[in-house]
Amino acid sequence: MDLTRYRQLYVSETHENLEKISQLLVELESRPDDRRVIDIVFRLVHSTKGMSGTMGYTPVFELAHHLEDLMDRFRRLQVPMSPAVIDVLLAGVDRIGLWLGDVEAERLPLRTDQAATTLHRRIEELLEGRLEDPPTLAPHPRGTTPSPAVPGPGVPAPGDVVITVEMDMKCPDPGLRGYLLHKKLMDLGRVRGVVPDPQVLRQGIIDGPIRFVMQSALDVSQIEGYLSLMPDLARVQVRREDLPRTERAAPADARVSVAEPPPEAATDEPELVFSDDFDVLPAGRVEPSPSGDRAAAVVPALDAGASAPGPIQSAHEFNEFDFEDVLGDMEREPAPLHAPPPRRSPAAPTAARPAPRNAKTAETPDEPDEGAAMGEAAIVHAPRMTRSVRVRTDWLDGVLNRTGDLLIIAQRLWNRNQDDPNPAMTEALSELSRQLSALHQDALSVRMTPLSVLTGRMPRAVRDMARRTGKRAQLVTQGDDQQLDRAIIEGLDAPLTHLLSNAIEHGIEAPESRERCGKRPVGTITLTCTRVRDEIVIEVADDGGGVDRAKLAERAVEMGLLTRARAEALAARDLGRLLCLPGLTSRDEPGEHAGRGVGLDAVREMVNTLGGLLTVQSEAGRGTTVRLSLPRAPGISKLLLVEADAQVFGLPLARVINTEMFEPAAGTPPTVDHASGRLRVHELRALLGRPLDPEQEEPTPGSTFPGVICHGDDGSFVLRVDRVVGQQDAVMKPLGPLLERIDGLLGVTIDPVGKPVFIVDVACFVMRVG
């Protein structure tokens, strides 16, 4: 079967898993005994392992498997994780991330390397308790293990169903069929353990019976009936472990309490391989047992019928579609595997009563449903409907471009109609424009992504950087559920990472220094995202020592970047510009990630490219705040259209302060006197390399010219134009691979007559024309 078509999906899903794992591991460092987080991480690692195994990426599978073992140890022993263990887990995540890069670049087959081998060895050492901490990590002799919340995954507990199956060894791929049987059994309840390992079966290896231990609400006879419909099974034995009397009322698939060690399990049982997929477990309500035992009795989830026994409705033969099912898990959003429960009706007593596995405990009835007990319920293979689909981002780009083109064409038709207006055509074109605008808005909306996709992995970055620099820092994010266009999100990745590293390297002080200043030893970096009209404002603020303006100005002078007067003026009034001087750093020695004098200027350039602005505020002893003001969506830009040398250009409205007629002041360079002070004048004609003739430039008394006051990185200035055309919401089109190499062009749009109009980065323009 060709798995390559699932490759991109695998990469995407695994990337997401790794990001979540990283994020949660960093959380674990501050709350090392948070069982909920440990469970989630375990599940994610388990899922990564499963997908990698299915895709045949053996090195990833093996490492994930090993990481899962390590997680499982902590999960079962219920001991806190030490930072050293988290380091190893994070290193594992990083190594898998590298392999994912190989998968993406189709550098296959994947190869293991020395780093991976070392990692495996470290995991092994941790598992054996040789590396660190250890008493908690050391393996316990059987029977002396601190009591886990539930019996070992493969050890049958009272109420568990034990299924022993002999495959028909004459059928093709009996091992693989055994693996698929395992998947099928997961529809009947929670499979707690399988011998041999399902992954071994998946590889077609089988040399004897397969043994499943599972929790299921179905009767033994029903399970037998289900299995009897399965082909290729030579022999089937199903039995249920006896229940203590007080627990018989509880369905076997309910979650078990965490309070008390379970009854001693038979110790002669071979250790089974954990293989359940417990995120589809029905939620169970835990109540103390009537006997007062600390071991809790469990009441059924949501609706006793939810997983109650009933006639088997479907069991289909294994075929290639079963493989699709396996892979399908990767394609689907987490969704209930069973259909939603239909409302019961007396008129339909035999209606299927599917089991919502994620049932809410609040709705849990105290007693099992009578009908369910009568066997009315049925297991159905629910339609695997999802409410969302994954779409390649380049397709979204294509849809946006196409709708933008349609808008432009509609505008051209409108203009053409204005030459000789036809009322019917006018009405139709109005409606067309409205519909296309709505469609374009929809196309923009589906590209919107919460900033959290970026910030989610930043706690890890902060943690790593802080550890490397011997500092202590925490990241607080606020408002990262704000939705931004994916182009903005992608463009923000590097700038935000750099700002965080700057905050740690330059801003946050060493713990002892902070304590001497009366601060907490742990520095705080706050990343805040707020929406202000059509803009998104992102602030990265640290509570560190702030920028030493005098030292920075002195360094700029020493490096010959500025005159002393200019440096001091900038340090006082425009710290952002001073900090963004290429090559300038206040550090005596560069750090690993910051302090090399490259960075903030590049950050500013990237932000400018996104149509945004960067400003900096800093207070000695209190910290520094870098503020990025960005358009929320780049698809449509608010532009001021101006004309120079018979060509129209667009200026981002965010950069425009005002338009006026100006009277030139005498002298060079050209300036004008304005209420805000004397402003430097730049000619837009210089864009095309054709400035005005010097004679024309010579001001004559009373002569005026149209100009635009713009925000520049070095303060305001006037852009002299031939004509101000007006404001417009323009559909931005990408420049393409050739033109995007020209600094100073932000994009292009098409005017109503079909002529391209360039959108100019005025800050870059000023830098280029000097």
Added chain:
Amino acid sequence: MGFDVSHVTEVLPLNAVARVPWAPCWVSGVMNHQGRVLTLIDLGRFLELADTPAPTVAILIDRADVNLALCVAEVAIVEARDAVRIGQIKQFLPQAALITEALSTPGLEFQHLDIERVLDGIEGAF
């Protein structure tokens, strides 16, 4: 000049061309064609040919992801099977390395361009 027609997608009249700020002098401008913004390259200028007439048509080139058109004064299509090799390549051309051979067809002599190298040169020069 001539090149293999298999690289050509379409031949278009130049219309509503916008000049490109800060672009090399051999970039004629950009033009909208069915929603695509084509970058127009003045082939004569790129090849540094002297006294070439002003371009009137754009030859849209089939090149992945690059909306690029070569602008020339006139276009003629000739049958390759009618072409015969003649003489030497005109070495005095500044960009002679981009020319593979000199060919002749009835009524027309031309230099055959290595169009892949021309396009690589254009992309590299941006």
